[in-house]
Amino acid sequence: MKKLRVLLAMLVVPGLMLTASCAKKVVKPEAAVSKADTTAQRVVTPPPAPVDNSAQEAALAARQKFQAEDVYFAFDSAVLNATAQSVLKDKAAWLKANTAANIVIEGNCDERGTVAYNLALGERRAASAKAFLTNMGVAPARMATISYGKEKPVDPGHNEQAWAKNRRDHFVIK
Amino acid sequence: MPALLHISIFFIVSMWYGFACAAGQYDYVDINNPSLKKVPIAIPFFKPVTGSASESEISRNGANMLSDALAFTSYFNILDRGAFLADAQKADPASPLFKAWTTVGAELLVTGAAAVNGNQLELDLRLFDTFNERQLLGRKYTGNVSDLRSMILRFCNEIMGLLTGSTGLFGSKIAFISSGSGSKEVYICDFDGHNAVQITRNRSINLTPALSSDGKWVAYTSYAKGKPELFIENVMDKRVTVVDKKGMGISPGWLPGKFELGATLTFSGDPEIYLLTGNGKIINRLTNSPGIDISPAFSPDGKRMAFVSRRGGTPQVYIQDMNSGSATRITFHGNNNTQPEWSPKGDKIVYTTLEKGGFFNICVIGADGQGLVQLTHAQGDNESPTWSPDGSLIAFSSTREGGSRIYVMTVYGADQRKLVSMPGTQSEPRWSPGVTN
Numbered sequence: 312m313k314k315l316r317v318l319l320a321m322l323v324v325p326g327l328m329l330t331a332s333c334a335k336k337v338v339k340p341e342a343a344v345s346k347a348d349t350t351a352q353r354v355v356t357p358p359p360a361p362v363d364n365s366a367q368e369a370a371l372a373a374r375q376k377f378q379a380e381d382v383y384f385a386f387d388s389a390v391l392n393a394t395a396q397s398v399l400k401d402k403a404a405w406l407k408a409n410t411a412a413n414i415v416i417e418g419n420c421d422e423r424g425t426v427a428y429n430l431a432l433g434e435r436r437a438a439s440a441k442a443f444l445t446n447m448g449v450a451p452a453r454m455a456t457i458s459y460g461k462e463k464p465v466d467p468g469h470n471e472q473a474w475a476k477n478r479r480d481h482f483v484i485k
Numbered sequence: 486m487p488a489l490l491h492i493s494i495f496f497i498v499s500m501w502y503g504f505a506c507a508a509g510q511y512d513y514v515d516i517n518n519p520s521l522k523k524v525p526i527a528i529p530f531f532k533p534v535t536g537s538a539s540e541s542e543i544s545r546n547g548a549n550m551l552s553d554a555l556a557f558t559s560y561f562n563i564l565d566r567g568a569f570l571a572d573a574q575k576a577d578p579a580s581p582l583f584k585a586w587t588t589v590g591a592e593l594l595v596t597g598a599a600a601v602n603g604n605q606l607e608l609d610l611r612l613f614d615t616f617n618e619r620q621l622l623g624r625k626y627t628g629n630v631s632d633l634r635s636m637i638l639r640f641c642n643e644i645m646g647l648l649t650g651s652t653g654l655f656g657s658k659i660a661f662i663s664s665g666s667g668s669k670e671v672y673i674c675d676f677d678g679h680n681a682v683q684i685t686r687n688r689s690i691n692l693t694p695a696l697s698s699d700g701k702w703v704a705y706t707s708y709a710k711g712k713p714e715l716f717i718e719n720v721m722d723k724r725v726t727v728v729d730k731k732g733m734g735i736s737p738g739w740l741p742g743k744f745e746l747g748a749t750l751t752f753s754g755d756p757e758i759y760l761l762t763g764n765g766k767i768i769n770r771l772t773n774s775p776g777i778d779i780s781p782a783f784s785p786d787g788k789r790m791a792f793v794s795r796r797g798g799t800p801q802v803y804i805q806d807m808n809s810g811s812a813t814r815i816t817f818h819g820n821n822n823t824q825p826e827w828s829p830k831g832d833k834i835v836y837t838t839l840e841k842g843g844f845f846n847i848c849v850i851g852a853d854g855q856g857l858v859q860l861t862h863a864q865g866d867n868e869s870p871t872w873s874p875d876g877s878l879i880a881f882s883s884t885r886e887g888g889s890r891i892y893v894m895t896v897y898g899a900d901q902r903k904l905v906s907m908p909g910t911q912s913e914p915r916w917s918p919g920v921t922n
Binding site: 387423424425426427428430431432434435438457458459460462 | 669690692693706708711712713732733735736749751754756776777779780793799800820821823824837839843845866868869912913
């Protein structure tokens with residue numbers, strides 16, 4: 312255990328020194344959603360972009376925001392609500408500005424419901440986002456989808472607060 | 486599959502001692518009676534033929550194994566050996582003193598005699614009706630000393646065949662998922678949770694294992710190659726066929742008695758159920774409706790398929806005729822009904838329902854949509870029901886003690902108990918399907 316921690320520290324610390332926003336990316340979603348909201352879809356507000364005038368920093372922040380912002384769903388639904396659509400519009404804008412970037416859309420479910428059904432539902436969720444982005448003018452060939460069903464929860468809790476966080480599409484730049 | 490290997494070493498030396506009678510002719514055990522009275526049975530330690538230490542040990546272990554196996558069925562009340570009047574280890578196993586057994590309440594009696602010569606074991610097992618004072622069954626098994634459990638289980642299968650008309654429980658296997666190694670891997674264990682063997686070791690995520698009727702093949706979904714794909718693995722030699730199509734391959738279900746299976750593939754952009762050969766080649770497409778169609782489960786005669794579809798707006802269980810292709814919805818209670826599995830008789834479907842209170846529970850419904858019964862209540866989430874091939878038991882997963890574990894119960898929901906004790910969580914049990922002869 313101790314060895315593991317040392318190893319983790321060795322891996323994590325240099326990463327932190329390089330990009331301050333990297334750590335925020337991981338922590339932010341939990342912090343932002345810890346309020347008592349229940350079934351509603353939600354959007355995690357991105358960390359404020361680091362105050363820096365360099366264009367490179369801004370680009371990095373936009374990239375971080377793209378990957379940090381998840382799209383959330385209601386229980387047993389792959390329908391994109393208004394909030395989800397507005398987040399996806401931002402993502403479409405980023406993708407059109409960064410034409411070299413290809414992405415993977417990861418569909419996820421909460422722990423309720425059976426394994427196979429959630430695999431199918433997770434794929435539907437990823438497909439919903441892909442279809443929306445395609446309609447916004449992003450080439451479908453740039454977007455792969457994968458379902459993790461209920462296998463990769465961000466919050467291991469057994470309550471609606473945790474479930475709401477886990478019913479999500481996560482976006483990864485390849 | 487040690488049990489299968491050992492069959493060849495066994496010689497049934499003597500067949501019927503008593504009356505020849507058709508399986509199920511005796512109505513000692515009516516498995517269709519929900520308020521079943523457990524049959525009192527006496528299983529004294531076997532007789533060590535020469536009295537050697539190894540014979541004595543086998544006589545005790547064998548009787549205990551037989552007691553545990555029969556108790557597992559929930560049909561028997563295994564009588565306490567402390568109350569026995571007769572010393573079966575000294576008596577002639579072929580002619581018990583019936584009065585001594587009826588006096589202690591036994592309606593059935595099993596006697597045994599164990600003779601050990603080197604590594605060779607000769608085991609003589611008999612079943613008696615103590616009230617009618619007659620032998621119902623007699624078998625002699627020979628083999629290696631290490632084959633004791635296989636011999637006992639084969640005799641138990643004979644007992645159940647005689648008393649209930651249904652065989653196949655004691656030789657059956659259950660595939661399941663355990664996270665004990667740190668990742669979700671496929672395991673296979675005996676009907677009673679014994680002898681769990683790890684099948685996959687890819688340290689990825691492996692899900693929804695399904696055993697073929699002969700227990701030789703296990704199909705499952707694995708992320709081992711990055712995305713969720715359908716893997717079909719030979720349990721013996723570990724050969725794996727990956728159905729490497731675009732999209733996912735999920736929720737496999739074997740056709741009873743055949744080297745064919747159904748599974749959902751999403752390469753068309755829509756999750757549809759396909760019929761595949763055991764080698765992973767598509768035979769034909771079975772569903773054609775937009776939205777989720779998953780979890781094919783075939784009737785024992787292979788003529789009908791139960792599956793889950795969202796075509797009506799919520800996930801519900803449908804039954805499709807394999808010839809005509811027409812599908813009928815059979816679940817109307819609740820908004821989330823999944824994981825259908827056929828009873829081996831083909832008359833009922835067990836499935837998982839989401840109750841209004843937010844918990845998942847196990848229900849049974851007639852294949853005609855009539856006679857809905859809920860089997861689990863108010864004990865965490867209960868999922869993944871699977872019927873034993875003899876039709877007497879249902880295994881399932883439950884979070885009643887915290888993390889997911891595998892439990893077993895009678896088909897009426899009685900005698901719910903934990904099946905395996907292993908590190909990590911266990912889920913998605915799937916019994917090898919029964920075959921209609």
